[in-house]
Amino acid sequence: MKRRSVQVRLTLWYTLLMAGMAGLLLVFLLVISGAVSRQTAMDQLETTLRENLSQVSLGDDGSLQLGEDFSFYQNGVYTLVYSQSQALLAGQVPVSFTASEPFQNGQTRPVDGEGGQYYVLDFWVPQGWESGLWVRGILEAPENPQTVTNLVFIAVVTLPAFILLAALGGYGIVHRAFRPLEEITATAAAINEAADLSARVAVPPGDHEFSRLADTFNQMFGRLEGSFEAEQQFTADASHELRTPVAVIKSACEYAEKYGETPQEQQETLAMIHRQADRMTQLIQQLLSITRLEQGTEPAQREALDLAALVTGVCADQPYPKDRLTCQVQPGVWVRGDRGLLARLLQNLIDNGFAYGKPQGHVWVTLGTEGDQAVLQVRDDGIGIPQDQQEKIWQRFYQVDPARREGGGAGLGLSMVKKIAQLHGGRITLDSTPGQGSTFTLSLPLEKELFAP
Secondary structure, three states: OOOOOHHHHHHHHHHHHHHHHHHHHHHHHHHHHHHHHHHHHHHHHHHHHHHHHOOEEEOOOOOEEEOOOOOOEEOOEEEEEEOOOOOEEEOOOOOOOOOOOOOOEOOOEEEEEOOEEEEEEEEEEEEOOOEEEEEEEEEEOOOOHHHHHHHHHHHHHHHHHHHHHHHHHHHHHHHHHOHHHHHHHHHHHHHHHHOOOOOOOOOOOOOOHHHHHHHHHHHHHHHHHHHHHHHHHHHHHHHHHHHHHHHHHHHHHHHHHHOOOOHHHHHHHHHHHHHHHHHHHHHHHHHHHHHHHHHOOOOOOOEEEEHHHHHHHHHHOOOOOOOOEEEEEOOOOEEEEOHHHHHHHHHHHHHHHHHOOOOOOOEEEEEEEEOOEEEEEEEEOOOOOOHHHOOHHHOOOOOOOHHHOOOOOOOOHHHHHHHHHHHOOOEEEEEEEOOOEEEEEEEEEEOOOOOOO
16 A cells, blocks of 8 residues: 655645634534524514613503504514503514513513524513503514525535645645755755765755755765765775785785795795785875864864974984984964874974985974964975975875885875864965975964963
């Protein structure tokens, strides 16, 4: 059994609600119509009877006197005059009114007779101190069949059309309201079928549930697209860079299996395999780190820190000769950042300086301030970088002179440096002259609220 869509179910509920409201309105009109009809009849009875009261009196001899404007039957009202002893003096009781109803002065009440229901109203007309007359008005209660018939006829004619219009209008409203949801569903289906993570949902105007839902889906699609691209980039980078060490290890293993090796040759082969495995491990760790930084899965734990103490500590921990690494630091330079990421940035710049430096070359690390910026510089006296290659060095795996990286570097260090600088709201620049060396400059906002202890 096919399940109804949400739009159809909402339309059905809306139509049933409108039909129920129309039915309640019809019942209300019938009730109101009956009440109005009854009240109108009572008002008519009282008005007619009061008009006749002024035309009734007793003569000096005690006889009944009726004025010229007195009417025994007017507007469906029977007017009767009774003596003080409740004997009928004038008027004719309706044939079908057989009820024996006691007199009650000024009170209109319904009375059931054999021919139906009547409204009865009595007035006492005093004549002197001890005598008087009773004037009674009798009006047949209207059954109001014509009004009921008209209402039922109108309901029979208009209610189906009203329900049909309510169903069509309700479906139109629901369909229009659900259009953004349909677009979201279609976009998600397109992404699922075509793997098109660049698709986005059109955000409807206004600030309502569907616009917020569409915006949330777009943010989710953006994150999925970024994650997918990062996965593709990681896969491409890893497959490209791991090809060489894997090939070396495979060749070494095939040679060892094919030719008998001396223990010394076996040790050399194992050492080579170990070096290639270390290179692969380092590469994978670097790829994972830079991918996590780009995706925000390894967010920067930013805190107020003494950059001068950090730079001094990193320089002191370096394995390079002290006479080739010079560190000049201005004390009390405070910034807000991640201690581990900034230490990695400086380490990468120092490693890069020595890797591309001349034999027995030098690296100079300086830290100071310029205005509201902390300025960290790493300068070397190496080969330098040509102007046409200076923008390319920030790309993954790009190396100005790969032959100089005997340690197995993969060309990820400067790409990671740039990403760390961006995460800290900083800026990294390069000033390089071929044959003279390069200077990398990092600018970071100072932490103005803190001062050096």
